[in-house]
Every structure is written in C-alpha cells, then in structure tokens.
Amino acid sequence: MFIRNESFGEFLRKYKVVSALIFINLVLYMWTDWFGFLGGDEIYWLGIGNNVYVAFGEYWRLVTPIFLHAGLMHVAFNSFSLFLFGPALERMLGRGTFLMVYLGTGIFANVVYYFLGDPRAWHLGASGAVYGLFGIYLYMVLVRKDLINSQNAQLITVIIVIGVIMTFINPNINIIAHIFGLIAGALLAPLTLSKVTRESYYQNVHDQDDVGFDPDRWKKRERFRQAKWVYIAGGFGLMVLFFYVVDLIFF
Template structure:
C-alpha cells in the first residue's frame, strides 16, 4: 500500500486554516472574539437558535473561535494533523471528513449538551480527524504505519476526553460527536483507489452517519422545542 505524506499536497488544510484565521480577524474587528453579540452575529451555536430554525449554526461554529489561545491551539492542530491525513485520504475526502464530523459534533452538542451554552470552535472537526486515523488503522490492520497512527490518535482522543471531564466550559458532547462522525466517515470513504473495506460496510457506515445525525437533530428539537 502506497502512502503519501507530502506537505505540499495538503492545500485544503491550508485553505481551511486561512479561512479560520480570516474569520477570527473578522471577529476581532467586529467587537472581539469573546464578545457574545459578535459570536452570535457570525454564527455561534446555541441550542435555542437551532430550535427556531437557524440550522446553519450547526456548520458555522466550525470556523469561529473564542479567544487567541482557542484559535492558536485548534489552528496548530489542524495544520499538523491535516498535513498527515489529507495527503493520505485525498483532498475531497479530507474536506468531507473535516466538515461533516464538525457538523455531527455540533449535532451531538445540540442533542445532549448544555442548552444555555454558546459553542464555537473547530475541535468537533479535529476530533473527527483523530478518529479517522483510528478507523483507517482498523481497516488496514496489516499496515504498521496506520496501526501506530491509530494507537497514537486513540490515546489523544482518550486523554482529551478525560481532560474535558475536569475542565469547565468544554463541550465534551461536541468532541464525542465529532469523533463518531469522523470514524464512520473514514470507514465510508476509506483510502483512494483501494477497494477496502467492502462496499456493504461502506454503505452501512454512511447509513449510520445519516441515522445518528437525524436522531441527534430530532432529539435536540424535542428536548429544546
């Protein structure tokens, strides 16, 4: 199995990072990245807003950040992990995993999280990226490179979730939802030009992503409706 790890191939990662930084600068110019009015105007997630029909708030929070430390950590993680994952899975697969796992994370936050909290950040997508490595390691168990990556990122997921439990203001449900989404999407998309896993497993993974997302959306609407 041929693996690619050329940083020059990770242009989607760089585009996502540039957009994220640009949005942060816009936040700053509009009143500050920790200003509630600014965050809400630019699309931060609140459960009540989604419940009244502002569904785009399941997507826009991926590019919003609260404070310089928040964007620095998430931006650095996106750049570092993206330069490994994107050349491996391909540009469009990487973009799908990043964006849709971010949405599944925000759906989990909507269904199970604090109804009064304002949520923003790329961490839902980042957990999806972490979990994608775990899925690839399970699909290609004979590949030592992927196996070691999978173990490393599984450890990273566990450590971060344990830290979530000890820190206030952290959306653990968003992180869990992003990880589930990224894991299933990586199973559905796999690696380019390689016929694994079998097609019925890919279809099942895709159906599960849709079913879980629909369940979380309807649960959020019932709980907060």
C-alpha cells in the first residue's frame, strides 16, 4: 500500500491528483522562495493565511495556504507524505473524492483555526490536508480493518502517533490545523469509504503481471519491500540535498 513499484511515468499516469498536488507545492515553493522578484512575493503575501484578513472578506485565504510553504523542509515533508500516503487513497476513493477530501480537510482545519487561532498569526502549509489523509487511515486502522493489512496498520499508527507528538513538541507548528485536519479526515472516512471493499480496491491495484490478487504477496516480497524503503529514503534525501544546495548557491 505504501511501497511504490511504479516507474516515474507510471506514477504520473496512475496518480494524477497526487502528482498534480506535489507539482503545485514544489512550483509555488520555488516561485515564492527563490523567484520572489518575479511576482513570487506578491503571490506569497496574497495567499498566506491570516485571520484578520479573512475577517475582512479575503476568504480565499482559507484555501490558498494549503499550497504555500515556509521553507524547504516544510514543502519536502508534505510533498513526500503525499507521495507515500496519497496514491493508495487516490486509487481507493477515486480522483474526485480524493481531491475533495484533501482540500476539504485542509479548508476545515483553516476554518477552525480562524475561530480558535491567534488572529495576529500568519499560517501556511499543506499539513492540515495531509493530516486529513492520516485521519482516513486512522479510521481504517480502528474500524475498516478489512481495507488495510496488519503491517500497514502498524506502520501508519506509528507515523500518526509520532506526528501528533511532534506537533506539540516542535515550535512554530499549527497545532490546531494538524489536530483538526486529522479529526476531519476521520469524520469523512465513513462516508468516503462506505462503498469501498477490500475486493474492489485490490482488484484495481494488483500488478498487471499477476494472474490475480494474492493476499499473502506482501510476505513473499518482504525483502524486496525493505530494499524499496532504502531506495525511497535515499531518493528523498537526495531530493532534499539538491534543493538545499541550489538554495545555498543561487539564492
């Protein structure tokens, strides 16, 4: 569920919404952080969230902060989370429903922050929407156990627990957005997963070379999957290093 076996081209074709969201995140980050003199500064300050401006009618600021980020590690973490945890949900829910959930949980988190957050604070980032996806997985772990195997359930549980803990430990984190994004995802899960069954989901995601879905194939490929994690972590590290070096050299 969380291991990517596709080539880059196959990933783009199979997961169009996830690919588009990652692309938007990276392009807007580079534009606003590296090319501010080409209009990026205006885009940044026009889109960043602020409760005072929302109160004066700039309601788009409940949406646009989802696509803006404050730094390299911020955009890298959210984009990588989308890369790992978005594809399974996009295939499971369908592209339209997945996009609705992603944007809906992100907007809900910003709306709650409007009522409960500091009106003087500026806020931005896709974390509320990403935690919305985590909320759906949390519902699967607790209720829809038929949609997730025990290994993936353990993995996502650990990630959610660590994420919540880090939310309260790290400075400059929008705690309200994280927690209420997670809650929003869990609340939407019963509706969005109501027609999804294990058979219908895995029928869509099994490898084309397989005769059919083998429920034990994860155990048979355990070594391969462990190696994949090494490649994924290494690729992510290289991506972060690349952006960091470019940021140092040119900007």
